[in-house]
Amino acid sequence: MKIVVLGAGALGAYFGARWQEAGHEVINLVREGRAEQIEKHGIHLHSEMGDYTVPEPITATSPEQIEDPDLVFLAVKGYHLHGTLDWLKQLTQKGAKVYPVLNGMEHISILQKELGEENVMGGLSYIIATLDEKGHVVHTSQFHDLVFGPLHPSQQQICEELALACNQANLNANLSPNILEDMWKKYMFISAFSGITTAVNLPIGEVRSHPQTFRIAERILEEMKELANAYKVNLTDEHVANGFERLRSFDHEMTSSMHQDRRKGLPLEVEHLHGGALRLGSEVNLTMPYTETIFGMIKPFEAYQK
Numbered sequence: 001m002k003i004v005v006l007g008a009g010a011l012g013a014y015f016g017a018r019w020q021e022a023g024h025e026v027i028n029l030v031r032e033g034r035a036e037q038i039e040k041h042g043i044h045l046h047s048e049m050g051d052y053t054v055p056e057p058i059t060a061t062s063p064e065q066i067e068d069p070d071l072v073f074l075a076v077k078g079y080h081l082h083g084t085l086d087w088l089k090q091l092t093q094k095g096a097k098v099y100p101v102l103n104g105m106e107h108i109s110i111l112q113k114e115l116g117e118e119n120v121m122g123g124l125s126y127i128i129a130t131l132d133e134k135g136h137v138v139h140t141s142q143f144h145d146l147v148f149g150p151l152h153p154s155q156q157q158i159c160e161e162l163a164l165a166c167n168q169a170n171l172n173a174n175l176s177p178n179i180l181e182d183m184w185k186k187y188m189f190i191s192a193f194s195g196i197t198t199a200v201n202l203p204i205g206e207v208r209s210h211p212q213t214f215r216i217a218e219r220i221l222e223e224m225k226e227l228a229n230a231y232k233v234n235l236t237d238e239h240v241a242n243g244f245e246r247l248r249s250f251d252h253e254m255t256s257s258m259h260q261d262r263r264k265g266l267p268l269e270v271e272h273l274h275g276g277a278l279r280l281g282s283e284v285n286l287t288m289p290y291t292e293t294i295f296g297m298i299k300p301f302e303a304y305q306k
């Protein structure tokens with residue numbers, strides 16, 4: 001497959017490298033700064049699932065340099081989504097489908113409106129990865145999972161081709177028959193996990209040691225379930241219980257990517273995640289007091305620089 005990685009940061013560079021390792025053609029479509037960094041230091045994975053150096057990383061700095069792309073793996077932060085739309089339009093006009101892997105939900109309707117429903121697949125990822133000072137990927141979890149599926153009947157074939165490509169690679173992949181529900185499950189979970197860890201600036205183990213604090217995470221799961229239900233996605237109390245159980249099962253030091261970003265003094269995706277949930281809630285007259293409080297607590301750090 002010919003895969004364009006748009007957003008060759010922690011997650012994009014990681015999965016791009018895994019596909020390339022399996023023999024697929026991967027083009028990292030990057031801005032100037034990242035192009036220079038890749039030129040200087042290459043793409044390297046420090047990974048619990050096996051280190052890997054991409055022998056000859058391919059970069060492009062404009063879609064005009066790319067012919068016949070099959071797929072765009074879109075792995076930018078929510079606050080960079082709008083900056084990718086022109087390039088995405090050019091790539092979809094060249095025949096590519098877009099697999100967005102961003103946390104959250106708001107980006108889906110934006111992409112569908114801008115690119116056409118037939119061009120936007122559903123997707124998400126479970127991984128814990130970040131970039132070091134050389135722009136190398138540091139992958140610190142035992143999981144490196146991709147979940148994807150069609151949001152439009154015309155996408156079944158590309159999803160099956162991607163599943164085959166993933167089967168050949170050092171990663172876990174799941175072609176989901178109900179990707180919308182899976183995305184909402186992740187959105188529910190990440191709103192609680194990233195919300196509580198980022199707001200109190202502590203890893204999940206510390207949060208768990210204070211039941212009053214941990215309870216807030218459970219309340220956010222419940223609010224997100226109500227929100228999904230308001231959008232006719234059937235999340236249940238069992239999904240809430242599973243999400244809460246997952247938070248219980250994480251290692252003491254485990255934390256969310258948003259909290260890692262707060263620690264590094266990087267911008268935060270809180271507007272896309274919690275802000276997006278509140279906007280969706282207000283459209284269906286759903287009040288979400290815990291989500292609103294967490295949103296307000298994180299907001300001052302959104303553009304915080306060390």
Ligand SMILES: NC(=O)C1=CN([C@@H]2O[C@H](COP(=O)(O)OP(=O)(O)OC[C@H]3O[C@@H](n4cnc5c(N)ncnc54)[C@H](OP(=O)(O)O)[C@@H]3O)[C@@H](O)[C@H]2O)C=CC1
Pocket residue numbers: 006007008009010011012029030031032033034075076077078080083084101102103125126127128129130131257269
């Ligand atoms: N990291 C993780 O463990 C996980 C992340 N996610 C989600 O995945 C998404 C990506 O996260 P992550 O990989 O951590 O983010 P990173 O910040 O590491 O990477 C994002 C990359 O996008 C690039 N980018 C931004 N705008 C553009 C543009 N217009 N054109 C080309 N490249 C662009 C940035 O490059 P530049 O240097 O030019 O700014 C950067 O390299 C987020 O939504 C996150 O929530 C989900 C699960 C886990």
Ligand SMILES: CC(C)(CO)C(=O)C(=O)O
Pocket residue numbers: 103125126127128190193194255256257258
């Ligand atoms: C829940 C987790 C760690 C797993 O991928 C994640 O998505 C994040 O922190 O952004």
